[in-house]
Amino acid sequence: MRPRCAFAVCHVFMLVLCLSAAEDFDWTKNDHGSFYYGTFPAGFSWGAGSSAYQTEGAWDKDGKGLSIWDVFSHKKGKIQQNDTGDSSCEGYYRVKDDVSLIKELKLNHYRFSISWPRLFPTGIKGIQYYSDLIDHLLENNITPIVTLYHWDLPQVLHEKYGGWQNISMVNHFNEFANLCFERFGNRVKYWITFNNPWSVAVEGYETGEHAPGLRLRGTGAYKAAHHIIKAHAKVWHTYDTQWRAKQKGQVGISLSGDWGEPVDISNQKDIEAAERYVQFYLGWFATPVFHGDYPQVMKDFIGRKSVQQGLGTSRLPTFSPQEKSYIKGTCDFLGIGHFTTRYITQKNNPSGRGSSSYFTDRDLAELVDPRWPDPGSEWLYSVPWGFRRLLNFVKTQYGNPAIYVTENGVSEKMLCTELCDDWRIQYFKDYINEMLKAIKDGVNVKGYTAWSLLDKFEWDEGYSERFGLYYVDFRNKNKPRYPKASVQFYKRIISSNGFPNQREVENWRRKAVETCSSSNQLLAADPLTSHMEMVTEIVVPTVCTLSILLSAIFLMFLLRRRN
Ligand code: NOJ
Numbered sequence: 249m250r251p252r253c254a255f256a257v258c259h260v261f262m263l264v265l266c267l268s269a270a271e272d273f274d275w276t277k278n279d280h281g282s283f284y285y286g287t288f289p290a291g292f293s294w295g296a297g298s299s300a301y302q303t304e305g306a307w308d309k310d311g312k313g314l315s316i317w318d319v320f321s322h323k324k325g326k327i328q329q330n331d332t333g334d335s336s337c338e339g340y341y342r343v344k345d346d347v348s349l350i351k352e353l354k355l356n357h358y359r360f361s362i363s364w365p366r367l368f369p370t371g372i373k374g375i376q377y378y379s380d381l382i383d384h385l386l387e388n389n390i391t392p393i394v395t396l397y398h399w400d401l402p403q404v405l406h407e408k409y410g411g412w413q414n415i416s417m418v419n420h421f422n423e424f425a426n427l428c429f430e431r432f433g434n435r436v437k438y439w440i441t442f443n444n445p446w447s448v449a450v451e452g453y454e455t456g457e458h459a460p461g462l463r464l465r466g467t468g469a470y471k472a473a474h475h476i477i478k479a480h481a482k483v484w485h486t487y488d489t490q491w492r493a494k495q496k497g498q499v500g501i502s503l504s505g506d507w508g509e510p511v512d513i514s515n516q517k518d519i520e521a522a523e524r525y526v527q528f529y530l531g532w533f534a535t536p537v538f539h540g541d542y543p544q545v546m547k548d549f550i551g552r553k554s555v556q557q558g559l560g561t562s563r564l565p566t567f568s569p570q571e572k573s574y575i576k577g578t579c580d581f582l583g584i585g586h587f588t589t590r591y592i593t594q595k596n597n598p599s600g601r602g603s604s605s606y607f608t609d610r611d612l613a614e615l616v617d618p619r620w621p622d623p624g625s626e627w628l629y630s631v632p633w634g635f636r637r638l639l640n641f642v643k644t645q646y647g648n649p650a651i652y653v654t655e656n657g658v659s660e661k662m663l664c665t666e667l668c669d670d671w672r673i674q675y676f677k678d679y680i681n682e683m684l685k686a687i688k689d690g691v692n693v694k695g696y697t698a699w700s701l702l703d704k705f706e707w708d709e710g711y712s713e714r715f716g717l718y719y720v721d722f723r724n725k726n727k728p729r730y731p732k733a734s735v736q737f738y739k740r741i742i743s744s745n746g747f748p749n750q751r752e753v754e755n756w757r758r759k760a761v762e763t764c765s766s767s768n769q770l771l772a773a774d775p776l777t778s779h780m781e782m783v784t785e786i787v788v789p790t791v792c793t794l795s796i797l798l799s800a801i802f803l804m805f806l807l808r809r810r811n
Pocket residue numbers: 299302443444504585655706715
């Protein structure tokens with residue numbers, strides 16, 4: 249059956265199942281077409297986010313050490329166009345400007361990350377930088393939400409120990425976190441230990457698409473994840489025993505998770521495959537921190553395949569009983585980074601020697617509906633209803649924890665200098681609406697972080713994908729920022745704390761798109777501005793120097809002739 253026909257049939261099946269299977273969550277309310285007008289609970293926190301390597305630039309300034317991303321991006325062929333984060337948005341030098349953008353949006357919180365190699369081993373100025381950033385935010389009533397690890401591991405720890413492949417990282421990370429609690433914990437009350445450890449493990453140590461670029465298929469990701477989970481738990485305990493009483497903050501972890509929907513919801517195998525997809529993604533990390541161990545389905549599948557491959561033990565490491573109780577419950581709030589959804593169907597993968605990988609261990613295939621919009625990144629299809637389902641999954645699986653959505657957003661392609669980002673408005677409108685529905689379902693979502701504040705370095709995609717609410721002109725050395733239309737739209741959602749009624753929301757959208765056309769002209773004028781800058785900064789001084797030189801020669805010549 250062609251995928252399109254399959255989907256049409258599946259939609260009918262879906263409806264049938266929706267009418268019959270309503271346990272904790274009434275799926276019948278999840279009519280994909282209907283929009284819910286209403287407001288968020290009082291005190292709901294609205295924010296935007298960034299990360300150090302993606303925005304700061306200043307990669308070798310003020311005593312900052314090398315990170316694995318500095319080294320990885322400097323190798324040819326690893327990143328689109330061989331882009332690097334060397335200067336990126338120059339965020340390191342633009343604290344005040346960026347805080348005014350955050351103010352302009354009227355955000356309640358701002359999520360950023362601390363670059364470990366900016367502090368260790370020699371980064372005295374790095375401490376000052378983050379301290380100033382935190383102060384500026386607080387002066388403007390913006391709550392900092394701080395991530396300790398957004399992928400930029402000090403290179404020296406990779407070279408010496410093999411990075412997250414090595415258990416010694418647990419103590420190193422704990423030392424770094426402890427320093428951050430000591431220096432910033434009087435002002436920072438929300439800490440995220442790790443951002444999206446799934447990517448760190450799978451793309452850093454299994455496929456090698458990300459730094460440090462290792463391809464240890466079938467084992468590397470599981471080992472890295474094992475140490476990351478232990479490191480997270482240790483840092484949570486450090487905070488709990490040494491800082492919590494004094495600083496009264498919270499420590500969580502930010503996990504990413506796509507939603508997996510069964511292709512055929514009347515087929516038990518597809519239902520199980522879709523559940524497996526989510527368990528191997530979000531559950532891999534969430535189940536240990538909430539329940540103390542890996543999801544049973546991961547233990548079963550990886551264990552069985554390891555045996556079939558003739559291995560004596562499972563490729564999935566195990567936690568001892570002491571470790572399980574130490575890890576269980578180490579999450580004051582759960583950060584969720586969510587962007588997209590996949591249809592999932594059962595697919596058996598042969599498990600011969602040498603063929604093992606995280607991906608084949610899952611025995612499933614991922615599909616997409618060709619009708620789903622995908623304006624930017626190849627992997628990012630807009631499927632708002634998947635967000636509500638994922639949030640409800642978290643509620644039922646992990647005892648309805650406090651959730652902060654730490655990342656949600658959509659990209660566009662680099663060459664698109666379009667500030668009238670109607671598709672982003674649509675994405676935010678629908679995803680935020682599905683989050684509102686999830687809150688009405690009883691999911692405990694406390695805050696939402698649009699990803700991202702600025703266009704920035706998008707890892708292996710370089711600058712070719714733009715996620716920002718603000719457009720950054722990377723060709724201009726001053727890296728000017730321009731608001732996209734979505735800034736106006738997001739601002740309205742924030743000031744109304746939701747969606748008042750259809751007429752107003754449509755009005756917001758119309759106005760946002762209207763105002764962006766004038767900013768678009770500004771952007772179009774930008775090459776001219778850069779030209780002018782070049783004239784004043786290079787051409788004028790050069791011409792002046794040459795004229796002075798020529799006059800001197802001419803004068804000498806005249807004087808000689810006189811003599
Ligand atoms: C998740 C990562 O945490 C973030 O850094 C990245 O920009 C987004 N995914 C989009 O790819």
